[in-house]
Amino acid sequence: xxxxxxxxxxxxxxxxxxxxxxxxxxxxxxxxxxxxxxxxxxxxxxxxxxxxxxxxxxxxxxxxxxxxxxxxxxxxxxxxxxxxxxxxxxxxxxxxxxxxxxxxxxxxxxxxx
Amino acid sequence: xxxxxxxxxxxxxxxxxxxxxxxxxxxxxxxxxxxxxxxxxxxxxxxxxxxxxxxxxxxxxxxxxxxxxxxxxxxxxxxxxxxxxxxxxxxxxxxxxxxxxxxxxxxxxxxxxxx
Numbered sequence: 001x002x003x004x005x006x007x008x009x010x011x012x013x014x015x016x017x018x019x020x021x022x023x024x025x026x027x028x029x030x031x032x033x034x035x036x037x038x039x040x041x042x043x044x045x046x047x048x049x050x051x052x053x054x055x056x057x058x059x060x061x062x063x064x065x066x067x068x069x070x071x072x073x074x075x076x077x078x079x080x081x082x083x084x085x086x087x088x089x090x091x092x093x094x095x096x097x098x099x100x101x102x103x104x105x106x107x108x109x110x111x112x113x
Numbered sequence: 114x115x116x117x118x119x120x121x122x123x124x125x126x127x128x129x130x131x132x133x134x135x136x137x138x139x140x141x142x143x144x145x146x147x148x149x150x151x152x153x154x155x156x157x158x159x160x161x162x163x164x165x166x167x168x169x170x171x172x173x174x175x176x177x178x179x180x181x182x183x184x185x186x187x188x189x190x191x192x193x194x195x196x197x198x199x200x201x202x203x204x205x206x207x208x209x210x211x212x213x214x215x216x217x218x219x220x221x222x223x224x225x226x227x228x
Contacts, residue, residue: 034216044217104155
């Protein structure tokens, strides 16, 4: 089975400070990892993915994520948070041989002006 | 360039009523999915389809049925709605081409309330 854990329900950060949203995963095969963002009353939007290659992947809106195989983690980071980054963030994983994504519970990010 | 379109956007049902949620995608994606989103529970997979004429159960299929008669459409049916089915429902689609794999493209959701 594949699963994702996002240990924090909410992350508060001051505008301009670094933002980190944590994600750990469990899969039986090679992991395909994704981050999505959801703004109020909207669907989920793709931010970035890791399939293979460099452990540090860059995505939309200045976000990046680091794949760490030994720690089975895929934390999302942004060097300087903006108020407009306030949203719900989902980590997702699928086994390379699977058709379905497993989502974490989501992290509410609040960027304080 | 519509992507994934869900109809309706909002609906209120009485317990025991039935309804169908429609998902349509114009990206020629092979895979389609129905999720429900509930506070503190993330997204849970209801049913999915890997191609026209095929469907499969996800994590929480009870009380729902689906059909995929055409590649571009994926219908989610509630035969007898219950208050526990009050949720936000999302449809998503994905290509089976690994070279173009950006995960899912999501619709904007249907907010369903069962009273």
